[in-house]
Amino acid sequence: MEYIINSIDEINIAAKFILKNFSKSKIFAFFGDMGVGKTTIIKQLCIELGVYEIVNSPSFAIINEYLTKNDDIIYHFDFYRITNVTEAYGLGYEEYFYSNNYCFIEWSEKISSILPNNCVKIQMSEINNGIRKLKIKS
16 A cells, blocks of 8 residues: 655644554554654654654664553654664563554664564655655555
8 A cells, every 4th residue: 555645744644544544553664764754754643642742763762652641652663773683682672562552663674574464564755855655564
C-alpha cells in the first residue's frame, strides 16, 4: 500500500490513516533516509493516540516512553546510533516489542533481523519539494 503526504499540513491525516488501516498492529517500523520525516510522523501518531507529553526523537537515549491520557504506554525507539543488532539485545528489546504496547521504531534497518513478523513496515521517501511517499507493508 502506498500513501502520499503532499505537505506537512497533511501529517495528521496520514497518522489517522495509518492507525485506522492498521488498527490491529502495535509495532511500526520506519525505514528511510535522514530527514525524510520519520520523527515527524511518529510525533503525530503519538498525538493521535493521546500522548500529552512532548515527543522527541530518542537519538541519545535510544528509547523514549510516553504516556497517553488513558495511561497507556507508547515506546519510541531510535536505533540510529547502534552499531550492530547485538546492542538491541542489551536493551531488552523483547520486553518492549512483545509488551502489547505501541512501539514506533526509527532506523529499523539496523535491527531488521529481530523485528517481529507482525510489525507494520513503513518505508518513507521524499519525492520532491516536501512531498513524501510511504510504502506500507504489514
